[in-house]
Amino acid sequence: MNLKLKAGLACVALALASAGAVAQDKAAAKKAPAKAAAKAEAKGSGEQFFPVLVYRTGPYAPNGVPFANGYVDYLKLVNARDGGINGVKITFEECETGYATDRGVECYERLKGKGPTGATVFQPLSTGITFALTDKSFSDHIPLITAGYGRADSVDGTVFGWNFPLGGTYWDAADMLVQHVGKKEGGVDKLKGKKIALVYHDSPYGKEPIALLQERAKMHGYQLLLLPVTHPGVEQKATWLQIRQNRPDYVFLWGWGVMNSTSVKEAIATGYPREKMYGVWWSGAEPDVLPAGEGAKGYNALVFLAPAGQGAVHKDIIRHVYDKGQGTGKKEDIGEVLYNRGLVSAMMGVEAVKRAQIRYGRKPLKGEQVRWGLENLAIDEGAIKRLGLNGFMTPISTSCVEHAGGHRGGIHIWDGKKWNVQKDVYEADQSILKPMIRASAQKYAQEKKLTIRDCAKESQ
């Protein structure tokens, strides 16, 4: 039949393919002027390029979208309000990962070379992708900010030279939760003989806390019940039947995406008290509780940096970005938990650049220079006020050895309309974490045949 058509089709396909290849070549080649075509903003020098890995589609879009909006809005704000970072304009480009590791790697490779100095810092918002990118960071020298996720052992800067789990890791989170429920029982020692069930997303993300919880279980003699939920997490009937059977005293929820709301619903359906459910800070946002309606009332979740609500910075964003019609998302969504978390994540990237500029001058910086900034972050209460984030985060101060810079967090409770942050703040017990981190990091270093950094030498 229509041979022409067929042949034509084939040609189109092949042409597309080759075109793609060539264009990529250009886009990726470091100092190719041709890439100007790719992105208007990416032209010329005096620009700091921020790659933005997002997932606005797929099972995890409900959480990925607000985070991405917050992240991008803050970058826009810095340009609109301060004309960039001390005059160095911010350029950025989004790349859709769909929360899939291989797509994430592809995005990384696509974006790492862009901008006059290459990518500043990556924030994949996926533990799986973080694992894959960690390996690459050693050769590419581009830092990874994994604020509140990623590898727990990457706190150790001597091994994980490029990972920055700013503000805390899953081991911190798990530790705080145990402390909290301990406190409710009237002392961690009272946890003896109690049952704690961990309902977790069956992926590196969900599995991270297990090690710590087991460690603590040994110390306090509570029984740990592991209940994995398979991606994407809409099938939880059996899980919650087991909970109904074992009647644990507490349920820790380590979910993401639609899994969170499903868990809350199943809890309602099996009559498990929401007051005894504690989500990690990724299981404590509006999309997690709203679908469950009234029944979600009383559900608790960790909150480590930015709870819901609006502050000075949000007003700036509305004034400088949204009122100019530059907004990324919907105006009414500003201030959601995940929006704020994205915002703060972006802020930390920007602050790192600011810090680094003090040492390397007010010009576009390379990845390793930004790393210096990240290793010398000192965001104290004053700084937080100046950033208009008063009450939205706890201080962070990093060093070459200590890449988290903070291990504090609190609890907030859903009252059916909004999240209410509780007053008492917990700090993860480093005496327990440090040895675990050390051991795990050493193991990694051996497997990868890495040379341990000597921070003492580097610090001057």
Next chain:
Amino acid sequence: MLYRENGQFKSTYAADLQMLPILQDRLFMFGLIAFAFLVVPFAASDYLFLSILIPFLILTVAAIGLNLLVGYCGQISIGHAAFMAVGAYAAYNLWLRVPWMNFLVVLVLAGFCAAAAGMIFGIPSLRIKGLYLAVATLAAQFFSDWVFARVKWFTDYAHSGSVSTAPIDLFGWTIDTPTDKYLFLLAVLIVFTILAKNLTRGHLGRAWMATRDMDVAAEVIGIRPVYAKLTAFAISAFYCGVAGALWGFMYLGAWEPLAFNLTLSLNLLFMIIIGGMGSILGSYFGAAFIVALPIILNQVPQWFGIPISTATASHLEFMIFGALIVLFLILEPHGIARLWAVGKEKLRLWPFPH
């Protein structure tokens, strides 16, 4: 030079049994290989290597493997990523626990592990056919997803369940840079292509095709279906096992079981259908198509500076991808390989079509 085979008489069967009986084809092929080895390494950028070429090379191995089963032996499998997973984790554990072992040996052993798994999950093919079998093979998929997520030994008790590898050292050559990986994978792919081609031309290949075209008749002329089907499953799984190991070590570097999920299986199937079932060459086309298409679709808007949100872009990507699949199936059910063949026919007659 005109593309002709006339004037090239075969005086021996050996000559007639060559892989590429036509001189021009041989020359073209050698030229292509030379180009791939000598020019590409210097021409291509890191991005091209890491995001297109390396995945393409690895997935082609897997696609060839699946094609041996589906295209040549006529047994459909929607679960072949499972065998890639088996290969990957087998390789990881060998590499981890037997550090002195040469990576090539590791690859082969990984392949054998996958082959064993392939034979086990191939057993249903002795009782059930066609789509029933296809759906049944999903069992392999979901079982492997589960096993590698649950049995801690496979992941060396990593608390995250994610494993990570280090650059491979082969006879003192550390395969680290994209170019190294590319060259290594290219060599592997060429070897596996030749092996596959030979197999399909041998009596095993004939046994497979006979089983595919008419199983009863095949049995009547003395071909044991058990043998034909299980060898097909085993060898196909072997290829995927090796591909899986390479996928883990050379492309991902660190991975969790999700890296070998159903989507990958379906993509493999797409590759051979789009590329051409029962055609080794087709596996190449298919892999290229499926690897490149999403990436390109995803970036087209940017090249032309079309202001379009990431979300819309990737939704469009889904839609166009799906539409193209259907379009291809409608316009050329026999895949790109057939287009290629038709093109060659035309060329052969050119410039004197009669």
Next chain:
Amino acid sequence: MTAPETHLHFQGRNVGEVILSVEGVSLAFGGVKALQDVSFDVREHEVRAIIGPNGAGKSSMLNVINGVYHPQRGRIRFKERQFTDMDPHEAAVLGIARTFQNIALFKGMSVLDNIMAGRNLRMRSGILAQALRIGPALKEEIAHRQEVERIIDFLELQPYRKTQAGRLPYGLQKRVDLGRALASEPKMLLLDEPMAGMNLEEKQDMCRFILDANDQLGTTIVLIEHDMGVVMDISDRVVVLDYGRKIADGTPDEVRNNQAVVEAYLGASH
């Protein structure tokens, strides 16, 4: 090309001992009785015909002989070996080959490969050897290719070597089917309506091939055929089946004059 020494043993035609005997075979699908207590024998080198109206169970008989169907009762003796049931490929290994009523060629494969496939059960080289296609495997491939070329010459299929079997006209497909069966150098060849739907010319060719195979290669032939003329011409002895029962057995002349047979056919034609 120069003819190399061959495995095909040429010999004159002499009907020998009983090679196959079918004893009291009965076969049923669910309620349908395809064969009921059928017994007959076949002598070496002879041409044995099975005739009968449609649905008489002729094809079923062949399927029983080479193990596609397994009879509920009765047994089959082939060359001093007894079977109640065996798998088709066992039959093939023992030297029973067959062609099919509605051609069962491997449509996707070339004529050459179809016939080569007929020799598969004689090819020994291992998987690895084939994959590498080194010495022995390649030698084997070539040796068998030579045999196949003889069959191709014998059946005058030279022009179609590399053509896809599925693309050939009906008559030629039948021929390839025969070639594939002959390729395994069978002791006994079961032909299921080898001339169905052929014009006179084609039939004559086919007859020639069958007879040549029979006396040049010394293959025993069992054939089902509707064309009485053909049957009477080429076969030594004839079995007549009707509704799954044997109603007559003997030389063409005996059968021709057998009352039961005549009635059966008249009955069928009414």
Next chain:
Amino acid sequence: MKRHVPVLVLAAVLLAGLFAPLVLKLSAPGFWTEVLLGGLMAGVLYSLVALGFVLIFKASGVFNFAQGAMVLFAALAVARLSERMPLWVAILLAVAIMVALAWLVERLVLRPLVNQEGVALLMATLGVTYFLDGFGQTVWGSDIYSIDLGIAREPVMVLEKVFEGGILINRDDVAAAVVAIILVGLLALFFQKTATGRALRAVADDHQAAMSIGIPLNRIWVIVWSVAGIVAIVAGVIWGGKLGVQFSISLVALKALPVVILGGFTSIPGAILGGLIIGVGEKMAEVFLGPPLVQMFDLAGGGIENWFAYMLALLFLLVRPEGLFGEKHIDRV
């Protein structure tokens, strides 16, 4: 009847496994009943999705991988429409949409691909899946949406005096079961009583025959795909009402695949019974078989329900290749 023996054995084993927890005192009867009910509920949903597969396969010989995407699409449609209008209007509109979709699929995909072999068609439906996933999210958005069926979420406790601890029943589960039963009843009527229904059965039995008695195959396909679409709506609404409507629903449809191989591609009763067997089987396995397994092999958590269904189906196919109600066929040569 010899070939039934292994099936009966298998059935016996399954039943034994079903009641083992009770007999071995592994669980309170009340809890066991809850698990059973939970399984049945999951089973109902599986059956509904499987029903879509079967309908389409019967009539057009297409193994419709897109069924899951259709469920998602339908659910999204209902959810988003019901934000602007009363639920029943939304559902009616959704029906119209699904019919239109069926018509398009027939026109643009099936008709051009008619008499391709099974795999190609399967792949085509995969293409449709990708398209629908993208299209659905573009049109309806990719957030989590809810369908409010106006049923209270809080469970009710029943039979407290019979079993200690009582049994938790969810109203929406009960509602779902009722709706499902009604739907199946309607379908049965449709196939038995209406002319179109009989026509569909004719097509299923033999395409040629159907053609010969003058039924236009194309229209049949449109009808069947529409019916499958409507089934998808019901499944989507029930599912969405329970868990919220979001992309992930399309993935859960994979759970219905073992059901169709267990029940047989062409058997509606097979789909329903198979769904229930799989549903109960996997929940029971997860709750009662999982923990011991985890203990024994020191696994990182259970989750065996993800493959148990397939293993069950496989086991079954090995003893009975044609599935529960599939018909046995003999190769003629």
